[in-house]
Amino acid sequence: MKLKHLKGMVATLAVTTVMAGAALAEDLRIAYTGYSTDNTFWIGVAKAAAAKADEMGIELIDLTASSPDAAAQKDAVDRAINMGVDGIIIGSVDNRAFDASLDNAKRKGIPVVAVDTGIDHEHVASLVQTDNLAAAGIAGDYIVDQIEGGTVLILGGSAGHQTGNARRDGVKTAAEAAGHEVIFQICDWQDACAYETTVNFLQSNSDITAIFSAWDPGALAAVSAATELGKLDDLVIVGFDGNPANLVSIEAGEQSATIKQDNTRMGAEAVTNLVGLIKGESVPAFTPIDGILITSDNVADFK
The missing domain is CATH 3.40.50.2300 (Response regulator)
Structure with missing residues (x-):
C-alpha cells in the first residue's frame, strides 16, 4: 500500500509539474517589432517567430509597422512596455533609437532580445543574427x-x-x-x-x-x-x-x-532565447547563424 501511495504521489507531482509549466507558457505575452511588414525577409522572420510562440503556447503580439520607421518602432517598444509584456524582440530599423525605452524596460524587468541587428545597450541580453x-x-x-x-x-x-x-x-x-x-x-x-x-x-x-x-x-x-x-x-x-x-x-x-x-531560424531562435530569459535561464549572448552563398x-x- 505504501508503495502504491508513493507511486500515486510521484504521478500526481509529475502531472502538477507539467501543468504548472504549461500554465507558465500559456500566461506569457511577448511583443515583437520587426523592420517592416513590407519586406520579404522580415515577413519570414515574423512568421517564424509567431509559429514558434504558438508551438510554445505563448501569446505573441506583433507591433511591426507597415514600412521602416524608427520613430514608430520606438513607440511600439514603449507601448509594449506599458502593456506589461513579459519580453520584447526587436528587429531594429535604427539600432541607436532605443536608449530611453530600454532603460525603462530594464527598470521594469522586461527582458529584450535583438534579432538581425545588434543594439548597443546593456539590457539587450541576446542577439540572434546572421554572422x-x-x-x-x-x-x-x-x-x-x-x-x-x-x-x-x-x-x-x-x-x-x-x-x-x-x-x-x-x-x-x-x-x-x-x-x-x-x-x-x-x-x-x-x-x-x-x-x-x-x-x-x-x-x-x-x-x-x-x-x-x-x-x-x-x-x-x-x-x-x-x-x-x-x-x-x-x-x-x-x-x-x-x-x-x-x-x-x-x-x-x-x-x-x-x-x-x-530568417526562419532567426525568428524561432529569438523567441526561444527570450522565453529562456523570462524564465531566468542562461541563454547565449550571441546566436550566430551561417549565411549560404547561392x-x-x-x-x-x-x-
Whole structure:
C-alpha cells in the first residue's frame, strides 16, 4: 500500500509539474517589432517567430509597422512596455533609437532580445543574427573570383547600422585585399537609391565590374539599372538575403549571386532565447547563424 501511495504521489507531482509549466507558457505575452511588414525577409522572420510562440503556447503580439520607421518602432517598444509584456524582440530599423525605452524596460524587468541587428545597450541580453561579416566575406570572395580587375561598387544600408556596416566591411576587405578599388555609397536600404546610384556610377565610371548590395531588393534595382544601360552582361551583381525574387533573377542569369539568411531560424531562435530569459535561464549572448552563398550552380536547391 505504501508503495502504491508513493507511486500515486510521484504521478500526481509529475502531472502538477507539467501543468504548472504549461500554465507558465500559456500566461506569457511577448511583443515583437520587426523592420517592416513590407519586406520579404522580415515577413519570414515574423512568421517564424509567431509559429514558434504558438508551438510554445505563448501569446505573441506583433507591433511591426507597415514600412521602416524608427520613430514608430520606438513607440511600439514603449507601448509594449506599458502593456506589461513579459519580453520584447526587436528587429531594429535604427539600432541607436532605443536608449530611453530600454532603460525603462530594464527598470521594469522586461527582458529584450535583438534579432538581425545588434543594439548597443546593456539590457539587450541576446542577439540572434546572421554572422554578417563572415557571410559578406563569402560574397566578397565570390566577387573577387568572378572578376579579373576593376572597381567594386557597394550599395549600403544606413549610416552607423551594425548589420549594414558588417556586410560592407566583409565585401570591402575581400575586394581590397585582392587589389580592387571599392566605392561605397549609403542608400538607407532604399531600392530607388540603389537604382539611381547604379545608373549614376555606371555612366560615370567605366571601371566598375561588380556591384554588391547589402540587401536583395537593392540588388534587383541594380540589375534593372544595368539592364537599361545595356551593361548587365559586363557585371557581377551580388545581393544579400536570399529573397525569392532574387533567386528567380539568379536562375535567369541576371543577378549573379546572393547570400541567403536563414530568417526562419532567426525568428524561432529569438523567441526561444527570450522565453529562456523570462524564465531566468542562461541563454547565449550571441546566436550566430551561417549565411549560404547561392549562385546559378545551386539556386534550384533553394527555390
